[in-house]
Amino acid sequence: MSFQSFIPPQRTLMGPGPSDVSPRVLNALSRPTVGHLDPTFIGMMDEVKQLLQYAFQTENKFTIALSAPGSAGMEACFVNLVEPQDTVIVCRNGVFGQRMLENVNRLGAKAVVVDSPWGRAVEIEKVEAALKAHPEAKFVAFVHAETSTGAVSDAKALCALAKAHNCLTIVDAVTSLGGIELKVDEWQIDAIYSGSQKCLSCVPGLSPISFSGNALKVIESRSSAIPSWFLDQSLVVNYWSGEGKRAYHHTAPVNSLYALHESLVMLHSEGIENSWQRHRDMHKKLALGLAELGLAFIVPENERLPQLNTVKIPDGVDDAQVRNYLLEQYNLEIGAGLGDFAGKAWRIGLMGYAARNENVALCLAALKDALAKFTK
Numbered sequence: 587m588s589f590q591s592f593i594p595p596q597r598t599l600m601g602p603g604p605s606d607v608s609p610r611v612l613n614a615l616s617r618p619t620v621g622h623l624d625p626t627f628i629g630m631m632d633e634v635k636q637l638l639q640y641a642f643q644t645e646n647k648f649t650i651a652l653s654a655p656g657s658a659g660m661e662a663c664f665v666n667l668v669e670p671q672d673t674v675i676v677c678r679n680g681v682f683g684q685r686m687l688e689n690v691n692r693l694g695a696k697a698v699v700v701d702s703p704w705g706r707a708v709e710i711e712k713v714e715a716a717l718k719a720h721p722e723a724k725f726v727a728f729v730h731a732e733t734s735t736g737a738v739s740d741a742k743a744l745c746a747l748a749k750a751h752n753c754l755t756i757v758d759a760v761t762s763l764g765g766i767e768l769k770v771d772e773w774q775i776d777a778i779y780s781g782s783q784k785c786l787s788c789v790p791g792l793s794p795i796s797f798s799g800n801a802l803k804v805i806e807s808r809s810s811a812i813p814s815w816f817l818d819q820s821l822v823v824n825y826w827s828g829e830g831k832r833a834y835h836h837t838a839p840v841n842s843l844y845a846l847h848e849s850l851v852m853l854h855s856e857g858i859e860n861s862w863q864r865h866r867d868m869h870k871k872l873a874l875g876l877a878e879l880g881l882a883f884i885v886p887e888n889e890r891l892p893q894l895n896t897v898k899i900p901d902g903v904d905d906a907q908v909r910n911y912l913l914e915q916y917n918l919e920i921g922a923g924l925g926d927f928a929g930k931a932w933r934i935g936l937m938g939y940a941a942r943n944e945n946v947a948l949c950l951a952a953l954k955d956a957l958a959k960f961t962k
């Protein structure tokens with residue numbers, strides 16, 4: 587047997603993630619690997635923390651990138667904060683809310699599930715009713731940007747409601763960070779996690795997280811040990827602390843962190859508000875073009891995510907046939923429907939570096955061609 591190097595095709599990624607990675611970020615990835623305790627690398631890690639504070643709009647000292655994907659960021663929030671005696675209000679309006687619930691269940695804590703329809707925002711009144719019915723609740727957990735459906739929830743209002751009932755908030759910002767307005771301090775979010783490969787347009791495998799002072803207090807006053815060694819943030823904090831006494835915890839993914847640093851430098855120089863605006867602008871262009879092609883959005887207009895556009899697959903059009911054609915003829919990847927929407931919807935991502943005129947034009951032209959060819 588002989589094996590050759592793997593040379594991937596040059597795709598355009600317009601699905602639910604990973605998103606297109608900019609050449610600048612890929613370039614950063616290929617720079618020479620240094621030791622993970624090298625003073626230059628430690629300096630770069632400190633900048634990553636500052637840049638993440640900017641991206642999250644927070645002054646939380648505990649703001650780092652976990653060496654693992656977004657799913658690990660989710661798990662880190664739950665295992666560090668939630669104990670078996672706690673009650674957690676879990677908002678579920680798609681796949682990722684369901685995963686939050688599974689985290690709570692596995693920790694042996696009590697979950698109160700608030701269901702909202704797929705393709706819609708979390709319904710605030712239902713959350714309020716659950717909070718009134720469960721005064722013992724300690725946390726409210728919800729997904730800001732549900733990538734499985736393309737719906738955005740009102741994070742500001744949900745956090746205000748949680749605070750009014752003395753609850754801490756656990757927020758999934760995997761798809762929202764960098765793509766839509768997100769203000770951790772102003773909205774009083776206590777624990778938040780994201781992913782490198784969505785609107786930050788970095789390579790997959792890292793999870794930015796941030797904990798408020800109140801979240802850290804909850805962790806310090808736990809009555810039981812954190813049931814995960816790797817995700818125990820009280821150990822990780824010594825690895826990311828800037829006081830020159832960095833202790834070995836695990837080997838950081840050195841080159842991936844170069845890539846994250848570069849993508850955050852790009853976000854900082856663009857300006858976070860400008861990035862949010864760019865996602866809105868590109869979404870508007872895409873939405874106009876999709877309407878001309880007769881494709882209808884699933885999510886009502888005021889609940890739509892600009893960076894993840896879910897459209898109904900027209901009757902008589904074969905889902906896989908179209909997606910395969912886009913991939914083979916245009917090197918273009920769009921997302922299939924997930925869960926309740928499998929076979930019924932496409933998910934078109936405009937995340938980070940993919941939120942550009944070039945991508946919108948390519949996607950609309952390719953879809954026009956594919957629909958003309960495959961509509962029965």
Ligand SMILES: *Cc1c(COP(=O)(O)O)cnc(C)c1O
Nearest residue numbers: 655656657682731733760761781
């Ligand atoms: C992608 C995604 C995740 C999981 O991130 P991974 O990096 O794939 O583990 C979690 N939540 C949401 C909303 C996502 O879109």
